[in-house]
Amino acid sequence: MKLHQPLIILILVSFVSLTAAAQQDGPPYTVKPLPPGGAPPRLPDGHIDFSGHWLPNGAGQGVSGRFGVDPAARGQFDPKVTPEPRPAFQPWAAAKIKSMSPTELELSRSSVNCMPRGLPAIWLQNPYSTVIVHTPKMMAQLYEVLNNWRLVHLDGRPVPKNPEPWFHGTPNPHWEGDTLVIESTGFDDRTYIQPNGWFHSDELKVTERYSRPSMNYLIVEITVDDPKVLERPWKSAPRRWTLGNGEVYEFYCTNNKELEELEKLKELEAGK
Amino acid sequence: MMARILGAAAAALVLLVAAPSSAHHSFAAEFDGSKCRDFTGTLTKVEWANPHGFFYVDIKDPDGKVNNWSFQTYALITLRRAGTTRELFLDNVGKEVFVRGCLARNGREHYAAAGTLKFASDGILRQMGQLQD
Amino acid sequence: MRLHIRAAAAAVAALAFLYVFSLPAAAQRPRTAGPGQKVGILEPGGPAPRASDGHPDLTGMWWPNRTGIPHAENTGADVDRAALRQFDPAKTPEAPPVFLPEAAAKMKALNATQRELSKLSVNCIPRGLPAIWLSNTYAVQLVQTPGLLVQLIEVLNNFRIIHTDGRPHPKYPEPLYHGNPSAKWEGDTLVIDSIGFDPSTFVSNNGSWFHSDELRVIERISRPSRNYLQIQITVEDPKVLARPWTSAPRHWTLVEGEDVHEYYCTNNPDVDEFQKLDSQGK
Numbered sequence: 001m002k003l004h005q006p007l008i009i010l011i012l013v014s015f016v017s018l019t020a021a022a023q024q025d026g027p028p029y030t031v032k033p034l035p036p037g038g039a040p041p042r043l044p045d046g047h048i049d050f051s052g053h054w055l056p057n058g059a060g061q062g063v064s065g066r067f068g069v070d071p072a073a074r075g076q077f078d079p080k081v082t083p084e085p086r087p088a089f090q091p092w093a094a095a096k097i098k099s100m101s102p103t104e105l106e107l108s109r110s111s112v113n114c115m116p117r118g119l120p121a122i123w124l125q126n127p128y129s130t131v132i133v134h135t136p137k138m139m140a141q142l143y144e145v146l147n148n149w150r151l152v153h154l155d156g157r158p159v160p161k162n163p164e165p166w167f168h169g170t171p172n173p174h175w176e177g178d179t180l181v182i183e184s185t186g187f188d189d190r191t192y193i194q195p196n197g198w199f200h201s202d203e204l205k206v207t208e209r210y211s212r213p214s215m216n217y218l219i220v221e222i223t224v225d226d227p228k229v230l231e232r233p234w235k236s237a238p239r240r241w242t243l244g245n246g247e248v249y250e251f252y253c254t255n256n257k258e259l260e261e262l263e264k265l266k267e268l269e270a271g272k
Numbered sequence: 273m274m275a276r277i278l279g280a281a282a283a284a285l286v287l288l289v290a291a292p293s294s295a296h297h298s299f300a301a302e303f304d305g306s307k308c309r310d311f312t313g314t315l316t317k318v319e320w321a322n323p324h325g326f327f328y329v330d331i332k333d334p335d336g337k338v339n340n341w342s343f344q345t346y347a348l349i350t351l352r353r354a355g356t357t358r359e360l361f362l363d364n365v366g367k368e369v370f371v372r373g374c375l376a377r378n379g380r381e382h383y384a385a386a387g388t389l390k391f392a393s394d395g396i397l398r399q400m401g402q403l404q405d
Numbered sequence: 406m407r408l409h410i411r412a413a414a415a416a417v418a419a420l421a422f423l424y425v426f427s428l429p430a431a432a433q434r435p436r437t438a439g440p441g442q443k444v445g446i447l448e449p450g451g452p453a454p455r456a457s458d459g460h461p462d463l464t465g466m467w468w469p470n471r472t473g474i475p476h477a478e479n480t481g482a483d484v485d486r487a488a489l490r491q492f493d494p495a496k497t498p499e500a501p502p503v504f505l506p507e508a509a510a511k512m513k514a515l516n517a518t519q520r521e522l523s524k525l526s527v528n529c530i531p532r533g534l535p536a537i538w539l540s541n542t543y544a545v546q547l548v549q550t551p552g553l554l555v556q557l558i559e560v561l562n563n564f565r566i567i568h569t570d571g572r573p574h575p576k577y578p579e580p581l582y583h584g585n586p587s588a589k590w591e592g593d594t595l596v597i598d599s600i601g602f603d604p605s606t607f608v609s610n611n612g613s614w615f616h617s618d619e620l621r622v623i624e625r626i627s628r629p630s631r632n633y634l635q636i637q638i639t640v641e642d643p644k645v646l647a648r649p650w651t652s653a654p655r656h657w658t659l660v661e662g663e664d665v666h667e668y669y670c671t672n673n674p675d676v677d678e679f680q681k682l683d684s685q686g687k
Contacts, residue, residue, distance in 0.1 A: 065400075251348070
């Protein structure tokens with residue numbers, strides 16, 4: 001019995017610490033998951049209307065940097081329910097990612113270098129809100145982070161054969177029932193699929209599937225097809241966004257003092 | 273029975289280790305998570321810009337000398353959505369603040385990443401630490 | 406051999422015919438310009454379309470002159486110089502702004518490098534309001550739905566969201582690049598009244614017209630005909646201007662069949678070099 005005492009104390013300490021850490025985030029929760037909110041709205045032409053102010057979580061409001069948030073309201077999907085597979089990199093691509101130094105990885109991140117996140121990172125790794133203004137002829141997407149936009153025409157106009165490399169690609173949309181499918185090609189080579197070094201080739205093709213099962217929920221599913229980088233196409237979990245209160249803020253990157261500091265670290269790393 | 277308790281303890285420990293206090297992607301590169309401490313001082317200025325807000329605090333060091341420290345925050349949207357507004361900062365200029373922050377890795381003086389902040393005027397604990405994304 | 410070529414030519418001609426005339430109804434043929442063509446002031450094009458709530462629908466891709474053709478002056482076409490202007494100064498003259506003596510002196514004191522660095526095309530910061538209307542040679546896409554006007558600004562890929570339901574200014578307006586708007590329709594004109602501006606913007610690129618924290622910008626936007634967007638700007642700034650300044654009614658024209666482009670400022674290494682010039686020049 002004596003031998004077990006330290007273990008029991010350790011266990012008790014662990015759980016107490018957990019509880020203490022969680023105290024700020026324990027119940028009662030002030031930020032909870034949104035209910036479905038009834039049927040989704042429709043456009044005059046009968047299609048689902050994706051218009052709204054969307055937050056990348058289940059709460060319809062900010063969940064970052066706050067206490068009192070119900071864990072069920074955080075995040076865009078539950079990995080136990082809809083697991084998201086790891087991308088299957090080709091050996092050369094996996095090696096390239098692994099060879100990035102910590103500073104190179106930092107400098108590649110949009111949140112550090114202030115370049116646009118681009119597609120599909122804007123749907124996969126974006127803690128800020130997105131506004132969609134959707135009419136039968138077009139869908140404008142306004143991304144709060146860095147105040148960017150993307151315009152998707154839904155009037156059947158022809159898609160250029162050799163699109164210029166853009167941060168958000170060139171979209172080719174079509175409806176499949178109540179799901180809007182957008183296939184995009186022609187991407188600027190400076191974007192990353194995720195800010196963990198996942199780069200892409202010029203053969204990147206991104207497919208987005210938008211659905212709105214209820215008033216308060218937008219679901220975006222992404223497929224990344226990159227035959228030069230991936231062994232096979234990668235599909236995200238269905239990611240949820242919830243309807244916010246319409247307060248959208250300006251976010252222009254005008255001060256990034258860290259960049260110079262990070263560059264210095266890069267020099268130190270190279271000097272090793 | 274003991275195996276199960278051990279297992280649970282192991283799991284609890286893993287959970288603790290896996291949840292860093294105020295980690296952020298660039299936090300690790302620029303700031304030192306092992307050099308965090310509490311600060312008390314007078315708020316002198318706020319710079320309301322992106323991708324980082326900055327606030328400045330006059331802090332007396334152990335020798336009694338007052339230095340003006342700068343603290344880096346989340347992007348402004350995150351602060352606002354969590355209920356910390358520019359107006360709040362401006363209203364507290366000249367007043368006491370309590371900050372917990374972590375020092376820069378490269379030894380840069382009087383410069384830290386803010387993790388939490390409390391205005392003496394309302395005593396509410398606010399997260400300032402950078403976003404984990 | 407000849408038969409093949411002629412058949413091929415006929416096939417190509419047939420395809421071209423099909424392409425030109427079987428475009429979906431909603432996608433318009435782009436107005437084109439090339440060597441040998443004449444480009445003049447675009448015709449009004451009939452009445453402006455109306456939105457479901459009865460207001461003029463401002464939706465469209467708009468070009469900042471009266472040709473309706475982006476960069477017409479670069480196409481080799483014979484372009485009427487009057488069409489390259491947003492208004493006719495003989496008909497609707499635009500008085501220059503009258504600056505307070507201190508402000509005028511400050512602007513005059515800028516050296517060449519400071520003047521360069523204040524230019525939005527150099528420093529890559531958002532143009533802000535009202536420079537996006539007064540000093541902008543790129544397109545603007547407007548998207549209007551009931552209660553909402555969204556402005557997609559081609560240069561620097563920024564956007565602006567304007568609620569058109571007359572909601573008041575916020576109690577504590579933050580200094581924003583596009584200010585804090587309060588907007589409502591007055592008949593067929595959308596009136597947007599904005600306050601609270603970021604200090605780093607310039608009203609226009611001419612002579613580095615800076616502003617104070619008391620800047621107030623009033624936009625009056627209407628669509629007098631299908632092809633025309635009309636914008637009139639009033640600038641109030643009691644710390645910089647001797648009296649409020651109002652622009653002439655400025656005209657933008659509808660562009661069809663072409664899309665707004667991405668335009669991100671991702672490489673402008675010159676700015677640091679400019680800064681060095683500045684410190685050397687002092």
